[in-house]
Amino acid sequence: MSVSSGTSALRSETRDVDVLIIGAGISGIGAAYQLKTQRPGTSFLIVEGRDAIGGTWSLHKYPGIRSDSDMPTFSFGFKPWTHRKAIADGHIILDYLQQAVDENGLDEHIRFGHRVQNANFDSGSGRWTVTTTQGDETTTFTGRFLFLGTGYYDYEKPFIPDFPGVEDFAGPVIHPQLWPEDLDYAGKKVVVIGSGATAVTLLPAMADKAGHITMLQRSPSYVLSVPGSDPITNALNKVLGHERAYPIVRRKNIAVIRGQFKLCMKFPTLMRKLLIANVARKLPKGFDVDTHFTPRYNPWQQRLVVVPDGDLFKTIKAGKGSVVTDEIERFTTRGILLKSGQELEADIVVTATGLNMAAFGKIALSVDDQALNLPDHTVYKAMMVSDVPNMAFAMGYTNLAWTLKVELVCEHLCRLLDHMDDHGYDTVTPVPENADMERSPLMDMSSGYIQRGIRQFPRAGDSGAWVFKHAYEMDAERLRNGPIEDPGLQFSSVKTAAYAS
Template sequence: MEEHFDIVVVGAGLSGITAAYRVQSMLPTKTFVVLEAREQIGGTWDIFKYPGIRSDSDLTTYGFPWAPWTLERQIASGPEISSYIRDTVRKSGLDDKIRLSHRVLSADWCSQDKRWKLTISTGRTTVLIYANFVMWGSGYYDQWEGLNPIIPGIERFEGVVAHPQFWPEDLDYSGKHVVVIGSGATAVTLLPAMSKDAAHVTMLQRSPSYILTIPEIASEDRVLRKYLPSWMSSRLIRWKYLLLPRLTMELCKYFPGIIRSGMRKLTTALLPAHIPHNPHFEPRYNMGEQRICLAPGGDFFRCLHTPKANIVTDTIKTVTANGIELESGNRIAADIIITATGLKIQLFGGADVKVDGQPIKISEKYAWNGTMLQDVPNASLLIGYTSTSWTLGADVMAQLIIKLMGVMESRGARAITPRLDPEIDIKPAMLLDISATYIKVAVGSTPMAGDKGPWKRRAGYYEDCWKLMFGDLTKELVFE
């Protein structure tokens, strides 16, 4: 069985659903379908099931722009976000456009036919779908395999080893000694969540992250919702959450010393007497260079005041049958080890992508405006922001690509391909703007950004919106 669509959207998480809605509303005459590899929609929020899972962005900007988040708590739990996504899909009329258990195995572009051939596994059979344009909203990490760094001696451990991405449904940690390896948002979430039932939980980090306490419910949001109509309060609250993170990042950029000093004072005031600020909360980088971990209501720091939670900054020497030996000579007993060590980066949902039979080497390509790949026609990667709300970035890129389709149609073209001018002396840079370890490990799996023109790394939401409204979308593009 073969089908043809004007547009195929890959992925039914936040990025894919955002793209599908924009196609439906901005290109009503186009045929499209959404292909989701999993049995449920939701992407990240269907995959991760670890204790306490929650967003690390406010839901006003992390949610869909056309479906305002209405709950008071901005940092929402995984089940709340999953429910919100399902409700939005239903209300937006996208249900019948989504095909579950449709994993794209390969995507082959034919220049003669000016279309993509997608080979798709449904679990029972393989089907072919042809598309004029493919919008990849499948995220930037491997859904089927986590990042598993080398941990010496881990094979000798006689307890349970679990990765947050593949949380065992039957894992009973009540009364157990747990070690969470990592210092990112996942580890910061797991420590207070698991310490409620475990005998003891230790967060073992090689280097610290910045952890910022925020209120569970912002008082100003509550006042706005109480005294203003919903249409007005939702807009004002959205502008607040659009402006504050950008202001914070700019302050971090221009006043790193002041910000570091301020964070040191804020954090020290929240710590129990037996846990010093240095080395546990003294990161090697300036605030804003990596994603900031959030602690709603200060839950992370509150649990450190109990005898059931602790933080250790050290390097693993080896794992033993019943614990971890550290380079300092100290030892941590463990019944369960959680490897919260990051994600394995993967683009195109793991599909094999070819142009006229030639495999695309992603790491050798530059990204055009952060969304299309050099020499790859009629395809876009909907990658969100890594330092602020992901959905903002995916949404503005989806709108940019749809606008570009309009330009293509007005010119009577059937294909658009980013081409790098060979005369330009361009210097490569990392595409993603954070220095996290899992990003550095993935350099060979991601495209490059440049230092000139539309190949430059995206600067932020406001700059992308300006580009969308007023930018020249024909630079370094070939229309055919």
């Protein structure tokens, strides 16, 4: 038997493990690495609904897709980022993730093409049963612990507003999440609807090939130009080498980004002026910055939009792209009629209108066959859910790199499992000490996708381990350095013949 066929047979037979990881994106890969290195005796599987790793980075195919965080903080702590680009293209990130999988032998633990439908925890056996579909086939996996690395948005259904008259438009209307790889936009007039990270990415990425590209926005976002390659980072890498420079660069970048965020929170008026002035310096003299780049909200009420080396502004200065701030009256055969009366002609319209959120991958979760209504539950230490045994999840930061939060959660999960093994516990369940505590949404930003979707998630509490803040310092203290034992955790042992077998 060849090695490949042996591996295939092993993969098809292994369905019962200590930890079931759902999702082979950044969160799932991070969890698998921590389990393999920190708990080498722990068996685990990654169950992935698609046929590739990478989550967002293998799903999205639109031109120019790139990180909106600097890569030394967005990459894994266990694998230094060695590319010169600090804001990296999607394919470079995907290559990096594949290297992380290959270098750590994680590929043999992944089961592709299994879309998780439901997951039930049985108190009698102390185990989860996860049901997946693969075409017409149904498969069950079982595990002691469930880790949800599912992100927080809907992979199948992006947010597309119901634009009046869209059926009258003669050309294609495309959402970036559903980008056709064979789309030919050479020489075409393209209108991109939106003002967020995707729209701001598409403008410079498509400008050289398109005849002209226009970003049509209802209202502006804060746009921040950052170096595409960080000279300090590259200098440290050259002098110290990647392994020694990496932790220094990470600490520097975290401090800079967190410092910027705190300044925005404390001095919103001053930071607003500075951010807008920075944009004005990069645009042609006389450009209407007040209309097109002056948001209605304070900095960090929505995520800042990052552009490497000011590429958006360079595209506008070169006359290859333009920005229109107005509202849509309706689509026409030739393009889009605006409420001002102007008609934007277009051959192609791209609706960079955002995403839909989906709580925990839309998996139907239950305990002892009783379905969970997630908004009724409260999040514990930003990684577990009240009254749900042996389950953890990863939800990254809105104001910092996603991966930083994932690593803290995965480290704490390993410490939690160590504690349970040391004391002979089989289950752990977060239970609020005060059932009447005040609760609030997990995200309080004004972004449309959050306002539309955050109500389907569990909520945050107002004290102790039930507080949920997008604050790296707080999470590092309680997840990396804080004790496992806590009044909000209940541990127990399962002693049944079924479990013993």
